[in-house]
Amino acid sequence: MPERVNTDPSLESPVQAASDPDRQPVFVSPAALAAAGDERHAGILLVDDHKENLAALRAVLEPLGEHLVSAESGEQALRALLREDIAVILLDVRMAGLDGLQTARIIRARPRTRHIPIIFLTAQVSEVEEIALAYASGAVDYVIKPFEPEILRAKVSVFMELSRERGERVRQSRARAEAETVARTVRTLQILSDAALSHLEMGGLTAELVERAATLFQADSACLLLRDENAPGLGVHAGRGVLPVAPDSRVMLGEGTFGRLAVEREAALLVGEELPDLAGGADTADGEQAGPIASLMVVPLVTSDELLGLIVLGAVAEDRFDAANLELLTLAADRMAIAIDHVQRFAHGRQLVETLQRSLLPDRLPHHPRLELAARYLPSGLAPQIGGDWYDALELDRDRTAVMIGDVVGHGVRAATTMSELRNALRAFAVEGHSPGAALQQLDRVVHATFGPGMIATVLFLIIDAAKGTVSISRAGHPPPALRSAGGEIRFLETGNTLPLGIDDRVKADEAEYPVNPGDTLLLFTDGLVERRRESINTGFDRLRDAFATAPADVEELCDYILERTVTEQASHDDIAVLAVRVLGPPLGALQLTLPAKAASVPLVRHRLRVWLNENVPELDAMARSDLEVAWSEACTNVIRHAYGPGDAMFQASAARDGDAVSLQVRDTGQWRPPRGQHGGRGIALMRELCDEVRVERRSEGTAVTMRRSFGDPPPSRRGRQ
Amino acid sequence: MGGPSGSEPSAPTGADAVPAAGDLAYVEIEDHDGVPVAVISGEVDISNVDDITRRLMTLPNFAPGLVVDLRLVAYMDSTGISMLHDLAGRLRERSQQLIVVCPPGSPPRRVLELTGLMTRTTVVDDLGPAVQAMRHVARDLPSG
Numbered sequence: 001m002p003e004r005v006n007t008d009p010s011l012e013s014p015v016q017a018a019s020d021p022d023r024q025p026v027f028v029s030p031a032a033l034a035a036a037g038d039e040r041h042a043g044i045l046l047v048d049d050h051k052e053n054l055a056a057l058r059a060v061l062e063p064l065g066e067h068l069v070s071a072e073s074g075e076q077a078l079r080a081l082l083r084e085d086i087a088v089i090l091l092d093v094r095m096a097g098l099d100g101l102q103t104a105r106i107i108r109a110r111p112r113t114r115h116i117p118i119i120f121l122t123a124q125v126s127e128v129e130e131i132a133l134a135y136a137s138g139a140v141d142y143v144i145k146p147f148e149p150e151i152l153r154a155k156v157s158v159f160m161e162l163s164r165e166r167g168e169r170v171r172q173s174r175a176r177a178e179a180e181t182v183a184r185t186v187r188t189l190q191i192l193s194d195a196a197l198s199h200l201e202m203g204g205l206t207a208e209l210v211e212r213a214a215t216l217f218q219a220d221s222a223c224l225l226l227r228d229e230n231a232p233g234l235g236v237h238a239g240r241g242v243l244p245v246a247p248d249s250r251v252m253l254g255e256g257t258f259g260r261l262a263v264e265r266e267a268a269l270l271v272g273e274e275l276p277d278l279a280g281g282a283d284t285a286d287g288e289q290a291g292p293i294a295s296l297m298v299v300p301l302v303t304s305d306e307l308l309g310l311i312v313l314g315a316v317a318e319d320r321f322d323a324a325n326l327e328l329l330t331l332a333a334d335r336m337a338i339a340i341d342h343v344q345r346f347a348h349g350r351q352l353v354e355t356l357q358r359s360l361l362p363d364r365l366p367h368h369p370r371l372e373l374a375a376r377y378l379p380s381g382l383a384p385q386i387g388g389d390w391y392d393a394l395e396l397d398r399d400r401t402a403v404m405i406g407d408v409v410g411h412g413v414r415a416a417t418t419m420s421e422l423r424n425a426l427r428a429f430a431v432e433g434h435s436p437g438a439a440l441q442q443l444d445r446v447v448h449a450t451f452g453p454g455m456i457a458t459v460l461f462l463i464i465d466a467a468k469g470t471v472s473i474s475r476a477g478h479p480p481p482a483l484r485s486a487g488g489e490i491r492f493l494e495t496g497n498t499l500p501l502g503i504d505d506r507v508k509a510d511e512a513e514y515p516v517n518p519g520d521t522l523l524l525f526t527d528g529l530v531e532r533r534r535e536s537i538n539t540g541f542d543r544l545r546d547a548f549a550t551a552p553a554d555v556e557e558l559c560d561y562i563l564e565r566t567v568t569e570q571a572s573h574d575d576i577a578v579l580a581v582r583v584l585g586p587p588l589g590a591l592q593l594t595l596p597a598k599a600a601s602v603p604l605v606r607h608r609l610r611v612w613l614n615e616n617v618p619e620l621d622a623m624a625r626s627d628l629e630v631a632w633s634e635a636c637t638n639v640i641r642h643a644y645g646p647g648d649a650m651f652q653a654s655a656a657r658d659g660d661a662v663s664l665q666v667r668d669t670g671q672w673r674p675p676r677g678q679h680g681g682r683g684i685a686l687m688r689e690l691c692d693e694v695r696v697e698r699r700s701e702g703t704a705v706t707m708r709r710s711f712g713d714p715p716p717s718r719r720g721r722q
Numbered sequence: 723m724g725g726p727s728g729s730e731p732s733a734p735t736g737a738d739a740v741p742a743a744g745d746l747a748y749v750e751i752e753d754h755d756g757v758p759v760a761v762i763s764g765e766v767d768i769s770n771v772d773d774i775t776r777r778l779m780t781l782p783n784f785a786p787g788l789v790v791d792l793r794l795v796a797y798m799d800s801t802g803i804s805m806l807h808d809l810a811g812r813l814r815e816r817s818q819q820l821i822v823v824c825p826p827g828s829p830p831r832r833v834l835e836l837t838g839l840m841t842r843t844t845v846v847d848d849l850g851p852a853v854q855a856m857r858h859v860a861r862d863l864p865s866g
Contacts, residue, residue, distance in 0.1 A: 599769040603746050606767070606797070626829045630799045637768045637801060682800045682837060689836045
């Protein structure tokens with residue numbers, strides 16, 4: 001039996017109970033308890049082989065008002081002693097058959113009667129030797145015939161009084177024993193119910209209950225047969241010793257001994273021929289079993305009128321269990337049923353919580369060739385409940401990725417659904433092209449309009465532009481993100497102090513832009529990561545800073561590393577979300593050019609692309625090369641024609657291989673004029689013909705044209721012609 | 723007065739030669755028995771399209787029209803298309819005609835096809851038929 005450790009010192013462990021004989025549970029049958037209470041009815045046994053002597057004795061003793069039992073021989077006396085409860089024996093020495101001395105020796109030899117005082121009746125006071133023999137045989141007194149009625153009555157009265165006192169002592173000690181038994185019963189039930197408290201999952205609970213029940217009832221085998229959601233009848237959930245059914249078989253309700261008892265919800269003590277065939281069972285045990293099971297206790301587990309299953313205890317000894325055991329096991333089974341029911345419901349509830357929480361967080365983060373993202377969510381260490389922390393990330397376009405994290409005050413389904421609504425609303429604002437500050441402002445209006453006062457949430461919203469190398473940040477009451485530079489320097493990217501959502505929707509959310517470079521890592525987190533009770537928040541930030549400084553580069557490992565170093569058991573009173581973003585360098589072999597926005601740059605850019613395609617995409621056919629050259633030159637031409645005034649300005653052009661595609665991009669920082677003249681728009685139309693995908697994104701900070709051409713597949717223009 | 727191959731300049735289309743804006747393309751005006759032929763070689767884009775356009779505008783006004791030979795053009799984008807489109811318009815105003823020589827499968831031919839210029843301008847595969855066609859035009863014109 002495995003060693004168990006109980007953290008609760010008040011709990012008596014079954015291991016201790018088994019090893020300490022004084023604390024061994026003793027189950028006293030109700031009949032025995034009743035007998036102990038009947039001591040005052042103990043009578044006087046009169047033994048004489050002469051009926052007239054017996055009659056005389058009765059006449060003398062009747063005034064005492066005691067129960068008188070007569071026996072005409074030693075044998076009769078011994079039989080009466082088996083049947084009756086006797087306080088004192090008056091025994092004639094000279095009798096036919098068993099004489100008084102022999103009878104006394106037998107009475108003394110029997111444990112049940114050893115303590116009963118015997119008064120010998122003898123005719124000859126001179127028979128000293130006889131009296132000595134009588135004392136040796138266990139007599140406590142003698143009376144010489146013919147006796148004085150008063151003296152006899154007085155002597156008997158003394159013994160009756162002694163007997164009563166002794167009976168009182170016995171009764172008291174038995175009452176004590178009974179009280180202890182009740183206490184043990186309660187403890188037994190506690191031990192069995194307590195097993196439920198220390199286990200949150202079904203397997204552990206059932207194994208524990210079976211172990212404890214087997215120990216408490218000194219059973220040689222024990223098992224729990226329980227209903228399952230996905231299979232008919234009952235199946236073995238935990239067992240030790242020879243199981244009554246094979247571990248992989250099912251007990252069908254209504255069929256066989258167990259099935260019938262389950263349906264009838266009847267507790268039964270089975271011995272001998274009543275035992276079901278246990279041949280199908282397998283010995284799962286520890287080799288303690290000393291022989292075949294000769295008796296079984298089968299008790300149904302029922303809760304709120306619902307059958308959960310059966311507990312079955314078996315013993316090698318046929319007389320190991322009695323009615324009292326069955327009664328106690330029935331009581332215990334009620335506790336077990338409650339415990340099992342509780343855990344089943346709890347497990348079901350926790351599963352629901354986990355499923356719901358998972359459904360509220362993104363199951364995968366976007367893949368961006370220039371960014372590595374990873375996130376972790378830790379539920380609160382307290383009872384299973386849905387938290388209000390959330391994170392999300394989505395690709396806005398080829399360069400820009402939105403990353404957000406937030407915390408809705410509170411827990412439970414309401415916080416979770418609120419969180420879900422906020423997340424979806426913020427996604428929508430991000431996709432619409434709002435800057436972080438504008439998106440949070442919009443979100444705050446949603447919070448005020450939808451949830452009304454009392455709903456408080458914090459949000460941190462970032463847009464990372466991998467091509468420009470910037471991150472725009474806005475936050476509403478949320479801790480700022482931490483940035484680790486490629487060199488390992490940590491700083492928190494502050495924005496103006498802003499209020500959480502739900503406070504004042506007229507306050508404009510601050511926005512700040514910071515540069516990010518290849519090798520930088522951004523860390524977003526919720527306050528659960530830095531806040532601990534009875535500790536300054538600065539301590540939490542310092543701890544995070546230290547952990548972040550030494551964390552590995554890989555974002556998945558980084559998240560784990562930071563959680564390991566900042567979260568302790570005591571600290572996990574709140575749920576925690578972290579999200580890490582690593583900015584990667586440009587793809588290997590990418591072409592990046594920055595040139596003056598002049599016509600002379602176009603042939604130069606085209607020449608560089610030609611060289612780059614030769615080196616990096618050698619498998620590209622001549623037409624695709626030529627198409628890409630045209631498309632790229634067209635995009636550059638547009639920048640030169642439309643983006644800038646006559647002053648000096650620069651533009652950027654980049655080319656990258658992206659799997660089986662070439663991605664080209666031309667971006668400027670100007671404002672495009674509407675196309676002029678009859679040739680306006682011809683360039684873009686041509687680009688669309690030459691590439692699979694063309695996107696023109698005009699923003700306040702400039703315009704980016706992104707083109708993508710897969711190789712292998714013909715471009716749209718050729719497809720149409722075939 | 724032979725074929726245009728005799729006066730063919732070398733176009734800087736090699737991958738290793740970084741072209742200067744000035745010598746990206748060349749334009750030679752040839753006379754094929756009274757038919758002017760503008761032979762463009764090299765690359766046509768925003769950096770040189772104005773220079774090329776100026777050269778093409780030097781056409782004498784007694785000619786029946788202009789043949790633009792793109793057989794030696796390694797690169798042309800929509801700026802070249804716009805140029806040809808404008809040229810065709812100016813010639814039409816003077817009752818002169820534009821014929822473009824551009825062999826199938828060549829880079830400029832693809833751009834001509836994709837931009838729809840083929841449907842508005844006469845494009846022929848080779849120089850011979852272009853000159854021939856222009857002579858027909860000249861014969862039909864009332865002689866001075």
